Amino acid sequence: MSTTEVAVKTEIEAKLIPIYIMGKKYEVPETLTIMKAIEYAGYKYIRGCGCRGGVCGACSTVYRKPGDYKIHVGLACQTVVEPEMYLTQIPFYPAIRSTYDFTRLSGQAEEIFEIYPELFRCVACNACTKVCPMDVQVMDYIAALKQGDIKKAAELSFDCIQCGLCASRCMGELPQYHIAQLARRLNGAHLTPPAEHLKTMVANIEASRFNDGLTKLKAMDTETLKKTYQEREMEPATAGEDWTPKDNQYL
Amino acid sequence: MKISYYPGCTLKTKAKNLERSALACFDVLGIDYEELPRWNCCGAVYSLADDDLLHIIAPVRDLIRVKERGHDTVMTLCSMCYNTLARANELMKNDEKKRYTINTFMDEEPDYAGEVKVVHFLDYLRDVIGWDKLREQIKVPLNDLKVAPYYGCTLLRPREVALDHPDNPTIMQTFLETLGTTVVNFPSATVCCGSYQVLGNPDAALKVSHGILNDAVKHGAEALALACPLCDYNLGFRQDAILNNFPDAREIPVYYFTQLLAVALGTDPAVSHFELNRAGSVQLLKSKKFISGTAS
Ligand code: SF4
Numbered sequence A: 001m002s003t004t005e006v007a008v009k010t011e012i013e014a015k016l017i018p019i020y021i022m023g024k025k026y027e028v029p030e031t032l033t034i035m036k037a038i039e040y041a042g043y044k045y046i047r048g049c050g051c052r053g054g055v056c057g058a059c060s061t062v063y064r065k066p067g068d069y070k071i072h073v074g075l076a077c078q079t080v081v082e083p084e085m086y087l088t089q090i091p092f093y094p095a096i097r098s099t100y101d102f103t104r105l106s107g108q109a110e111e112i113f114e115i116y117p118e119l120f121r122c123v124a125c126n127a128c129t130k131v132c133p134m135d136v137q138v139m140d141y142i143a144a145l146k147q148g149d150i151k152k153a154a155e156l157s158f159d160c161i162q163c164g165l166c167a168s169r170c171m172g173e174l175p176q177y178h179i180a181q182l183a184r185r186l187n188g189a190h191l192t193p194p195a196e197h198l199k200t201m202v203a204n205i206e207a208s209r210f211n212d213g214l215t216k217l218k219a220m221d222t223e224t225l226k227k228t229y230q231e232r233e234m235e236p237a238t239a240g241e242d243w244t245p246k247d248n249q250y251l
Numbered sequence B: 001m002k003i004s005y006y007p008g009c010t011l012k013t014k015a016k017n018l019e020r021s022a023l024a025c026f027d028v029l030g031i032d033y034e035e036l037p038r039w040n041c042c043g044a045v046y047s048l049a050d051d052d053l054l055h056i057i058a059p060v061r062d063l064i065r066v067k068e069r070g071h072d073t074v075m076t077l078c079s080m081c082y083n084t085l086a087r088a089n090e091l092m093k094n095d096e097k098k099r100y101t102i103n104t105f106m107d108e109e110p111d112y113a114g115e116v117k118v119v120h121f122l123d124y125l126r127d128v129i130g131w132d133k134l135r136e137q138i139k140v141p142l143n144d145l146k147v148a149p150y151y152g153c154t155l156l157r158p159r160e161v162a163l164d165h166p167d168n169p170t171i172m173q174t175f176l177e178t179l180g181t182t183v184v185n186f187p188s189a190t191v192c193c194g195s196y197q198v199l200g201n202p203d204a205a206l207k208v209s210h211g212i213l214n215d216a217v218k219h220g221a222e223a224l225a226l227a228c229p230l231c232d233y234n235l236g237f238r239q240d241a242i243l244n245n246f247p248d249a250r251e252i253p254v255y256y257f258t259q260l261l262a263v264a265l266g267t268d269p270a271v272s273h274f275e276l277n278r279a280g281s282v283q284l285l286k287s288k289k290f291i292s293g294t295a296s
């Protein structure tokens, strides 16, 4: 660069606001997510952070606001800080996950009742639904299971990211999300028609349909492999249902 | 006007014969109902501890769902659901302080003050349909079937929620007469079946259950009609244990009142799921030619 003039100022000034992390006050830029604010305040994550994209459930956070008795929740990586919030992350909450041999289960409600008898300790307090950062109707999926409706529970709990906050609040001490996971497994294995295209695909694999492609990839040196990867044809983000790649020899 | 129907968990699992037979009757009788959306288990037992409001939350939440639907009546089939919902409703109607606490706790729901009416299918038949109207609909009168009406506790106690006179009820008797049966009244009709004692003290429960069945048999009953899945468990399902333990015990079919109604209304016996009753139950109805020989 030849000029000594200061280039366009690219930084945008963000107002600092006070937040309380585990009771200690910090001034942080108001535009940050809770996760970035915690890092800004000087903490370093070794747990309680995973995808940073709102899907892994590692960063569940509870907070309160001044003059408001309500418990608020959010994923630290997705929730923007608010002035005067008192927060703490709850990266893990103990919840019993029962051991079972899935291959011996057949998709009966009674199987869930046996594996998780605490299901019937639910008193419908609704604390779980109120605390779920994914807006899952937790109480309703527990209710569905008590009624033996595995499919409904699987559908209602579909958005669960296993953060564990529901279990932290449960009056009946249930591990709701583990129970829901069992319901979704049973639903997938026994209550949903098997996908026909999957059968075809497995048959194709077994008939060595993809062997030559894999052999070619395995024979490549690192540079060619990288180049091949970088130049691969990707499905555009806006592609419609009927999009197919130009090279469809393996479809 | 449409009413809300509250099934209860047991009717969706172990007591399908109670629900399915009743729903078939609703259709024949033209009852305009809707299964309550987002209903929750009522808890099955009304908590008697004065400060235990937590166990009142579930039934009240169900009543709020009824109100939200814009319905003024919720109908139950299981007598325990009836009892729990009706008592929670009384509390919300009459106890101002507890109503306040419960409404404040459930701040995500609209306030509730007992606006909904809780009914059982039996009193709906008596008060809304009427025995005479019901009689007109009977296609297969259950003539000569000697049935003992068994009430148990929860339809009659406590007094505030009793469907009928708590000591001297006649509602089930009139119901059974309307179906054409020969009603066999017996002193144990309102004696507790043993209820949840079957868990903590199964021998004691077995003894009371045996006493009730024996009493019915002694008075000439061929069958028992009841309205509660727990009664059915103690008096029906546990009959093998009773027969094994008491030499004077005799097998006696036990039906949900809705199953007898469904048969009398001429519905397909498949809707009554007699396979969930004791084997002898369907045989008796076949031998009386109320249902054809092929039904299981
Ligand atoms: S259901 Fe429970 S574990 Fe799943 S996302 Fe909601 S609060 Fe988290």
Ligand code: SF4
Pocket (backbone or CB within 6 Å): A121, A122, A123, A124, A125, A126, A127, A128, A129, A138, A139, A142, A166, A169, A170, A171, A172, A173, A174, A176
């Ligand atoms: S928090 Fe627990 S007790 Fe309360 S509604 Fe949810 S599962 Fe039931």
Ligand code: SF4
Pocket (backbone or CB within 6 Å): none
């Ligand atoms: S509601 Fe809160 S304060 Fe009241 S008994 Fe329960 S935990 Fe304790």
Ligand code: SF4
Pocket (backbone or CB within 6 Å): B079, B080, B151, B152, B153, B154, B155, B191, B192, B193, B194, B195, B196, B228, B230, B231
């Ligand atoms: S008789 Fe027993 S099971 Fe039936 S309602 Fe009474 S206590 Fe319950």
Ligand code: FES
Pocket (backbone or CB within 6 Å): A048, A049, A050, A051, A052, A053, A054, A055, A056, A057, A058, A059, A075, A076, A077, A078
């Ligand atoms: S880090 Fe994965 S959800 Fe926040």
